[in-house]
Amino acid sequence: GGMVPVLAGLYVGGAESCSSPAALSAAGVVAVLTVDAEEPPAVPGLRAMHVRARDEPGADLLSRLDECAAVNPGFQAQLKLYEAMGCAVDTSSVLYKRYRLEMLSQRFSEPQDLPGEVFAVDPTTVCQTLNTEVLYRCRKCRRALFRSSSILSHTEGMGPTAFAHKRITESARLSGNGQEKCTSYFIEPVQWMEPALLGVMEGQLLCPKCTSKLGSFSWRGDQCSCGRWVTPAFQIHKSRVDEVRTLPVGNFQTAKT
Structure with a gap:
């Protein structure tokens, strides 16, 4: 099928989605990441990356994850906090209290109402x-x-x-x-x-x-x-x-x- 929008500027589609440079350009696509056993033909004017893998449940994607995706630093910090709390949200933890207050301080310019x-x-x-x-x-x-x-x-x-x-x-x-x-x-x-x-x-x-x-x-x-x-x-x-x-x-x- 064609390209399916996930977020603004982000699409998911099959190999045939890359067969029309005009359609990619019209959608504002500037880079393509392909996960397939075979590398697709290059599309002029686009940045491309190919990960050689089959569409199977056991395919090794973890080994290539770091070079393909950059995890949001804020989410990484939250995962580290979650690990430090024993993989549970402990609202009595000093770490969690400090995190919650830091989030509030970033949200409010002059707090009119506090949870x-x-x-x-x-x-x-x-x-x-x-x-x-x-x-x-x-x-x-x-x-x-x-x-x-x-x-x-x-x-x-x-x-x-x-x-x-x-x-x-x-x-x-x-x-x-x-x-x-x-x-x-x-x-x-x-x-x-x-x-x-x-x-x-x-x-x-x-x-x-x-x-x-x-x-x-x-x-x-x-x-x-x-x-x-x-x-x-x-x-x-x-x-x-x-x-x-x-x-x-x-x-x-x-x-x-």
Whole structure:
């Protein structure tokens, strides 16, 4: 039969589809990939590639795939993420949360509406915290803000010199040893943040109870004190919160300041 359109500018057809240069030209075809036992006659003015294979279920196409097709880099990255999650979509995975936020940051210029599943549950709405989790509270008023499961860890950067386009003092260059500690927690958005995030690309994060400054956010990304650039960035300064660890025995809690 003739050429069957798959996408704009992409057609699938039998060997006879290449027998009419005029028809190919009229369809805007500029290159032809043929998978057949015999190489077809050359068509003037067209780029051509021939893969010698029969139309059989067991034909070896994998060995020639790399030279015939370029897989979308974005899809490749998603496949690597899928593999890293154990070949399952784990919505609780730090890798998946970071990926989902990166996709959102690319989609919105000024987010007016955010999917509810992007936000972690406000810890004040849940009575119990797992023994393995750490609760983080506002240092000033003790309001629960987020759990350790909301922290999106990142590999440490090379300190202040990680971003050469930013002005760096000579003293900072000399003192930087590549082992700078992160002074902020970079976390996923929590429900109490939603009013502050809508309609703007960046701003401050204030305690929902006492309004003391906790940190900042930027959908464009921000630089951690270790030098790593995080996009998007929802950072809470460690100096503004306390850790509360649940002990496995009894109902006592211990606070770390």
